[in-house]
Amino acid sequence: MPMRGRVWKFGDNIDTDVIIPARYLVTIDPQELAQHVMEDIDPEFAAKVRPGDIIVAGRNFGCGSSREHAPIAIKAAGVQAVVAESFARIFFRNAINIGLPVVEAPDAVRETETGDELEIDTENGIVRNLRTGKTYKATQYDEFIQHIIRAGGLLNAVRERIQARKAAEAGQ
Amino acid sequence: MGMTMAEKILARAAGRSRVEPGEIVEVAVDLVMTNDITAPLSIAEFKKLGVERVFDPKKVVFVPDHFVPAKDIKAAEQSKIMREFALEQNAIYFEIGRAGIEHVVLPEHGLTRPGMVIIGADSHTCTYGAFNAFATGMGSTDIAAAMATGTTWMRVPPTIKFVYTGTLPPFVTGKDLILYTIGQIGVDGALYACMEFTGPVIDELPMDDRITMANMAIEAGAKTGIFACDDKTREWLAKVTTEPYEPVDSDPDARYAQVIEFDVSNLRPLVALPHLPSNVQPADEVRDLPIDQVVIGSCTNGRLSDLRIAAEILKGRQVHPRVRCIVIPGSQEVAKQAAKEGLVDIFLEAGAVFSVSTCGPCLGGYMGVLAKGERCVSTTNRNFRGRMGHRESEVILASPAVAAASAVLGRVASPFELN
Ligand code: SF4
Numbered sequence: 001m002p003m004r005g006r007v008w009k010f011g012d013n014i015d016t017d018v019i020i021p022a023r024y025l026v027t028i029d030p031q032e033l034a035q036h037v038m039e040d041i042d043p044e045f046a047a048k049v050r051p052g053d054i055i056v057a058g059r060n061f062g063c064g065s066s067r068e069h070a071p072i073a074i075k076a077a078g079v080q081a082v083v084a085e086s087f088a089r090i091f092f093r094n095a096i097n098i099g100l101p102v103v104e105a106p107d108a109v110r111e112t113e114t115g116d117e118l119e120i121d122t123e124n125g126i127v128r129n130l131r132t133g134k135t136y137k138a139t140q141y142d143e144f145i146q147h148i149i150r151a152g153g154l155l156n157a158v159r160e161r162i163q164a165r166k167a168a169e170a171g172q
Numbered sequence: 173m174g175m176t177m178a179e180k181i182l183a184r185a186a187g188r189s190r191v192e193p194g195e196i197v198e199v200a201v202d203l204v205m206t207n208d209i210t211a212p213l214s215i216a217e218f219k220k221l222g223v224e225r226v227f228d229p230k231k232v233v234f235v236p237d238h239f240v241p242a243k244d245i246k247a248a249e250q251s252k253i254m255r256e257f258a259l260e261q262n263a264i265y266f267e268i269g270r271a272g273i274e275h276v277v278l279p280e281h282g283l284t285r286p287g288m289v290i291i292g293a294d295s296h297t298c299t300y301g302a303f304n305a306f307a308t309g310m311g312s313t314d315i316a317a318a319m320a321t322g323t324t325w326m327r328v329p330p331t332i333k334f335v336y337t338g339t340l341p342p343f344v345t346g347k348d349l350i351l352y353t354i355g356q357i358g359v360d361g362a363l364y365a366c367m368e369f370t371g372p373v374i375d376e377l378p379m380d381d382r383i384t385m386a387n388m389a390i391e392a393g394a395k396t397g398i399f400a401c402d403d404k405t406r407e408w409l410a411k412v413t414t415e416p417y418e419p420v421d422s423d424p425d426a427r428y429a430q431v432i433e434f435d436v437s438n439l440r441p442l443v444a445l446p447h448l449p450s451n452v453q454p455a456d457e458v459r460d461l462p463i464d465q466v467v468i469g470s471c472t473n474g475r476l477s478d479l480r481i482a483a484e485i486l487k488g489r490q491v492h493p494r495v496r497c498i499v500i501p502g503s504q505e506v507a508k509q510a511a512k513e514g515l516v517d518i519f520l521e522a523g524a525v526f527s528v529s530t531c532g533p534c535l536g537g538y539m540g541v542l543a544k545g546e547r548c549v550s551t552t553n554r555n556f557r558g559r560m561g562h563r564e565s566e567v568i569l570a571s572p573a574v575a576a577a578s579a580v581l582g583r584v585a586s587p588f589e590l591n
Pocket residue numbers: 237238273274275294296470471472530531534535552553
């Protein structure tokens with residue numbers, strides 16, 4: 001099922017310090033983190049963002065620290081997906097692991113603005129801008145990453161494996 | 173076709189004869205680390221996996237360093253979760269007063285050795301590439317999975333080879349080399365790649381400077397940075413460990429995504445201006461930029477040699493009346509040595525603060541948070557907006573030499589500007 005959402009657009013090199021400043025990292029409560037999401041780049045963002053919205057950004061989104069609190073804050077704020085020209089690698093991994101869809105679609109990013117509505121089909125790697133009617137290709141995930149997404153995140157994928165191993169050991 | 177050292181380490185850890193850049197492999201990990209910020213989340217996720225024990229307590233490390241000694245009640249609670257779990261699991265745990273910043277402490281204890289695969293829930297885990305290890309940062313969930321299984325998945329990165337030639341001018345350090353490199357290629361110039369640091373300048377470069385360079389590979393977007401193992405590496409290791417290790421070297425016909433050569437003979441001490449580590453300029457070209465604070469420390473430049481350079485400059489001089497200068501040893505060991513060598517006296521006499529070992533101000537935690545409009549020269553690795561405090565404060569990255577000179581002159585300055 002494709003998802004639809006209203007766009008908030010950001011620039012290049014949005015780092016984890018502006019996504020969730022370190023001064024708030026004294027908790028792992030997603031709701032508490034969500035109250036400060038994007039605070040150091042747009043102090044109003046947490047108040048403006050609505051469930052189902054989509055973040056669109058330029059190159060190297062999520063660069064900086066390994067804090068998983070960053071994708072967690074974005075997801076807990078109700079953001080459905082992040083579309084970027086490219087992602088910093090730790091952020092990308094973290095987002096996949098916790099089940100926040102991250103979509104690499106450089107052309108779509110360049111022609112999308114705040115307030116636009118996007119339709120994203122992660123399965124087939126397609127992004128559509130409903131304002132302009134234009135359709136864009138997104139980078140396809142490889143099989144391994146799709147497996148994690150299908151399992152609903154890394155934890156589920158690993159738990160399945162651990163249980164399979166336990167069952168195999170018990171059966172011997 | 174030959175392989176790079178990064179490829180060789182991953183191939184070995186995957187039980188394969190070779191791996192190709194771009195492919196995803198499952199590798200055994202030799203060391204898994206978390207800190208007081210990332211551990212509580214890792215532990216919470218670990219507990220959901222239905223396993224009782226970590227895969228090998230001798231390969232799982234916990235280091236409280238970011239907000240310790242606890243800066244407030246919430247930080248204390250987070251540290252407590254980690255401490256209790258570490259003790260219950262009998263894992264390696266470094267308590268404050270006997271430890272310090274993770275990336276300073278682990279090498280000091282010989283835990284980071286050539287040929288290892290090391291992952292940590294901290295982006296600067298890439299620091300250990302200085303020891304010819306494949307080391308990279310991940311998030312808490314990845315670390316939870318690795319703590320349970322002893323394995324993780326990796327996409328084999330393409331390797332970019334950097335060759336440094338020429339001779340290093342005075343006061344030009346590993347920090348300047350890496351700032352220069354990031355300035356040239358940009359903050360995503362090595363995105364997802366491995367940076368291999370080589371060349372005659374690197375052969376001569378002390379371990380501490382190599383550590384600083386590997387530390388900031390992430391600031392170019394890299395998955396890791398790596399150095400060959402040579403006599404300097406072996407000398408360091410001989411002092412701290414008797415464990416065996418198996419170094420790797422890149423084959424002469426290894427495949428590189430790119431080879432970039434820099435002649436560094438004319439390099440001058442550099443700074444990275446706000447708000448990106450790639451915003452690099454020679455320190456002496458930054459004219460009359462007044463500062464409020466100087467921080468000398470962190471996993472980037474908080475080792476003994478860093479403190480020695482800073483002390484050399486501050487000796488017999490005074491920190492500028494308008495400046496707060498905060499010196500933070502990277503570990504208890506560094507603090508002890510600094511005291512023994514009289515460096516602490518020099519800092520105190522100069523009017524600087526000498527702190528306990530902590531990440532503290534590096535991430536705007538405590539011990540030197542910036543107010544609105546304030547500007548700091550710091551030997552840390554990130555100058556992102558709001559990194560050290562208010563979103564309208566500024567961080568300028570530099571080596572300890574530039575930081576100390578700036579502390580004296582009250583503005584961004586090169587050490588050559590002191591008389
Ligand atoms: S000193 Fe700074 S960069 Fe290093 S581990 Fe601590 S917070 Fe991170």
